[in-house]
Amino acid sequence: MKKAIVIGSGFGGLAIASRLKYRGYDVKLLEKQADLGGRARALSSNGFVYDAGPTVITAPYLINELFELHDEASSDYFELMKVKPFYRFLFSDKTFFDYGDSLYSMIRNIAKQYSKDDAKGYIKLLKHSKRIFNTAYLELSDKPFENFGSMLPYMRELMNIKFYKSVDSSVRDYVGNDNLAKALSMHPLLIGGNPYATTSIYLLIQYLEWKWGVYYAKGGTRSIISGLFNLMNKIGVECLTNQEVINIESKNNQIKRVITNDNSYDADIVVSNADPTYFYKSILKHNPSKLSNNPRILSHSMSLFVLYFSTKKIYDEVQHHTIIFNKRHKELLEDIFNRKIYIDDPSLYLHRPLATDKSGIQNNCDSFYVLAPVSNNLSSIDWKEKSDAFSNEVFNILDEYILPGVKDNLVDSFYVTPDYFENELNTYAGSGFGIQPIFRQSAYFRYSNKAKEYNNLYFVGASTHPGAGVPGVISTAKATDKLISKYHG
Numbered sequence: 001m002k003k004a005i006v007i008g009s010g011f012g013g014l015a016i017a018s019r020l021k022y023r024g025y026d027v028k029l030l031e032k033q034a035d036l037g038g039r040a041r042a043l044s045s046n047g048f049v050y051d052a053g054p055t056v057i058t059a060p061y062l063i064n065e066l067f068e069l070h071d072e073a074s075s076d077y078f079e080l081m082k083v084k085p086f087y088r089f090l091f092s093d094k095t096f097f098d099y100g101d102s103l104y105s106m107i108r109n110i111a112k113q114y115s116k117d118d119a120k121g122y123i124k125l126l127k128h129s130k131r132i133f134n135t136a137y138l139e140l141s142d143k144p145f146e147n148f149g150s151m152l153p154y155m156r157e158l159m160n161i162k163f164y165k166s167v168d169s170s171v172r173d174y175v176g177n178d179n180l181a182k183a184l185s186m187h188p189l190l191i192g193g194n195p196y197a198t199t200s201i202y203l204l205i206q207y208l209e210w211k212w213g214v215y216y217a218k219g220g221t222r223s224i225i226s227g228l229f230n231l232m233n234k235i236g237v238e239c240l241t242n243q244e245v246i247n248i249e250s251k252n253n254q255i256k257r258v259i260t261n262d263n264s265y266d267a268d269i270v271v272s273n274a275d276p277t278y279f280y281k282s283i284l285k286h287n288p289s290k291l292s293n294n295p296r297i298l299s300h301s302m303s304l305f306v307l308y309f310s311t312k313k314i315y316d317e318v319q320h321h322t323i324i325f326n327k328r329h330k331e332l333l334e335d336i337f338n339r340k341i342y343i344d345d346p347s348l349y350l351h352r353p354l355a356t357d358k359s360g361i362q363n364n365c366d367s368f369y370v371l372a373p374v375s376n377n378l379s380s381i382d383w384k385e386k387s388d389a390f391s392n393e394v395f396n397i398l399d400e401y402i403l404p405g406v407k408d409n410l411v412d413s414f415y416v417t418p419d420y421f422e423n424e425l426n427t428y429a430g431s432g433f434g435i436q437p438i439f440r441q442s443a444y445f446r447y448s449n450k451a452k453e454y455n456n457l458y459f460v461g462a463s464t465h466p467g468a469g470v471p472g473v474i475s476t477a478k479a480t481d482k483l484i485s486k487y488h489g
Contacts, residue, residue, distance in 0.1 A: 001026040002488070005258045005265050007245050008273030010038025011054075011470055012460035014228045015477035016271050017237045018066040023485065027237045028265055030258065032244040032426065036229050038273065039425060040470075042222040043308060046412045048362050050308040050369055051222055055351045056083075056190065056321065057215040058208055059471040063224065066474075070235050077227030079218040081356050086214040088319040089183040090401055092327035097183060098319070100214060114177040121174035125184065128174070129207040132161045136201045137208065141466045142478035145444035163201050163439060167193075168330075170200040182329055189349075189373060191468035192301030192433025194337045196330055199439040208471070216320065216356045245274070245283060253455050269456045269488055271480065276447040276463045277428035277435070289452045292445045299441065301433040301468075302336050303376040303418035305346070305387075307394050310367040311409040315402075320355035324348040324401050333373075337436075340379035342386060344393055346372035350402065365411055368403075370394060376418055377430040383417035391415050434463030442467075449480040450487070458484060 004025040006017045013029060014036070020027050035041050039053035057063075060080055067074040086100025097113060099106065111119035135157050145151060162170065171185040187205040188198035217223045232239050242261075248270070249257040255270045272279050277295055280288050287294055326332055326347040335341050349371040353360050360367075372394060375381060391413075399406050418430030427434070435441050446465045451457035460476040462468035467476075 002268040003028070003266055005030060005267040005270045006273065007258065007270065007279075008032075008038055008461070009036040009239065010273050010461060010473065011040060012462075012464075012473045012476050013038065013271070013273030014225070014232070015066055015474045016273070016458075016460045016480055017232060018069060018228075018235070019477055019481040020269075020271070020484070021235050021237050022069040023481075025269070029232065029237055029239045030243040030245055030260060030265070031239065031241045033424070034241050036239060036241070037222065037225040040221050040225055042220065042225075043416075045308065045414050048308075048310050048365075048367055048412050049220070049222070050367065051220045051351075051353075052306075052416075054221055054470050055216065055353070055369075057217060057221070057224070057470060058205075059212050060215055061212070062471055062474040066228065067231060070231065072231060072234070074227065077230055078223040080215040081218050083214045083216050083320050083356050085319060086209060087183075087321045087323055089179075089186075090322055090324045091179045091182075092325060093179075094401070095179065097180065099183060100209060103210060110180065114175075114180050118175045118177050118180055121176070122184070125171065125174040125203075126206060126210070128161070128170070129203045129205075132201060133204040133207040133211075135161065137204050140443070141472070141475045142482070144449050144479045144483045145465055146448070146450065146483075148444050151444050158201075161200070163199050165200045166196055167198050167200050167202055168195040170203055179325070182325055183323075186323060188437060191437055191472065192431070192435075192462070193437040194302075194333050196333060197337070198437050199442060201439075201442065202437055205469075216353060218357050219360060220353060220357075248283060250454060253453070255454050255456055267456070269458065269484060270454075271458045271460060271484075273459075273461045275425075275427040275431075275434060275461070276459055278426045279459075281428070282426070284453065286453075288447070290448060292440070293447055295428070299436045299438060300376055300378070300429055300431040301436050302373045303421055303430045304432040305372045305374045305383075305390060305394070305415060305417055306369055307372075307391055307413065307415045308367075308369045309406075309413035310362065310365040310411050311403075311406060312365055312411050313405065313409040314354070314366045315352065318350070318352050318355060318402060320352055322350040322352070322402060324350065324397065336373055336375050340375040342379070342381050343374065344390070346374070346390075346394065346397070348372055348394065348397060350398070363411070370398065373432075374418065376432075377422050381418075383419050387415060387417055433468040434461065437467050449476065450483045456488070
């Protein structure tokens with residue numbers, strides 16, 4: 001059996017491990033941490049367990065496929081629960097809007113809360129989203145782009161769907177209310193993009209969510225990772241933790257061995273789920289040969305400040321996903337993405353799993369995490385100095401807008417900063433989602449799913465095609481799998 005080494009156990013690494021095992025490879029998966037999951041790992045504190053990263057599960061068939069390849073049913077490993085509404089949007093004027101339950105009732109609520117024109121505009125926006133979905137998702141999400149020419153057959157349709165516009169400007173073509181426009185253009189922030197710069201291709205997420213729904217895994221996203229780990233054990237993929245890859249040995253453009261902190265492993269092919277910018281710099285020790293992937297011209301995503309906490313008070317009225325918009329919006333994102341300066345007025349994404357999963361209560365308490373987009377570590381922010389003050393400001397916003405008395409009810413809290421993403425997860429500059437989803441970093445212009453420098457090196461994960469988010473990352477494994485089949489059988 002040919003030997004495949006998979007580096008990293010995020011959703012991308014676990015997905016490609018499943019596919020390689022199906023193809024008959026002897027697969028070893030190497031993980032730096034003591035646990036699996038990468039950004040989707042779990043964090044523990046004082047008897048509480050928290051999902052560290054993604055909480056929104058869409059297009060669940062992509063996860064199901066990883067089990068079905070081996071004649072297994074994902075439902076035997078974990079349970080998905082529908083989230084309704086998908087999100088509650090809470091604005092600086094203290095009004096809110098619930099998005100995603102019944103499409104009919106939502107359109108009716110837009111007409112009532114905003115205007116009939118906005119309701120009609122949203123219907124048109126959703127039709128436009130479906131057209132983008134039919135091209136950019138159904139046709140292109142798992143298509144490998146090996147050269148620039150492979151994009152040309154799709155350029156006419158991409159022009160027709162106005163890929164060159166930003167998500168924000170496209171949304172504002174259809175709705176006039178400022179709060180509603182901010183809400184409907186927020187999806188790029190979930191995959192590391194600025195709505196004012198992200199290509200409008202990512203409007204497809206609107207239709208994708210309605211088509212398959214938004215889910216939460218009972219027991220947390222960590223239960224999916226646990227299910228995939230159990231699948232790996234059953235099918236014979238060896239998952240080795242505490243194995244940080246530090247070097248490779250190669251000959252004649254072939255990687256022969258992968259070297260970790262305390263071992264080395266022979267390889268016929270290598271698939272890296274590590275952040276590619278970090279991987280080139282620290283493991284391969286040179287820049288990518290493809291010009292568009294040179295770190296000097298790449299734009300990396302913002303980072304994240306994530307606060308995990310539990311309260312003795314149960315906040316029954318709080319929805320599963322609440323997005324709190326600061327009064328500043330475009331200017332705030334400009335500070336985060338472009339000026340890369342410290343902010344003290346963040347917008348927030350609050351995750352409350354107990355709203356959907358009543359069985360997930362821990363120690364008779366409510367548990368949360370709240371995420372704030374912040375500048376990545378290309379800024380000069382000293383998070384050791386700023387973190388406590390920033391955490392306090394986040395709690396103040398939560399107290400004012402959605403969780404009254406939260407600080408008085410705390411029984412557990414801790415946070416991670418951009419330093420966690422850089423030092424623990426090995427992401428370049430602590431970016432939360434790899435490279436940004438702007439057009440000049442899409443399809444062929446993202447990191448190649450097959451490396452140019454070695455005949456047997458491949459990539460999966462947020463910085464490769466098609467991109468970040470759980471569906472995107474799992475789709476990178478599908479695209480990479482096609483290339484491995486093409487070149488290695």
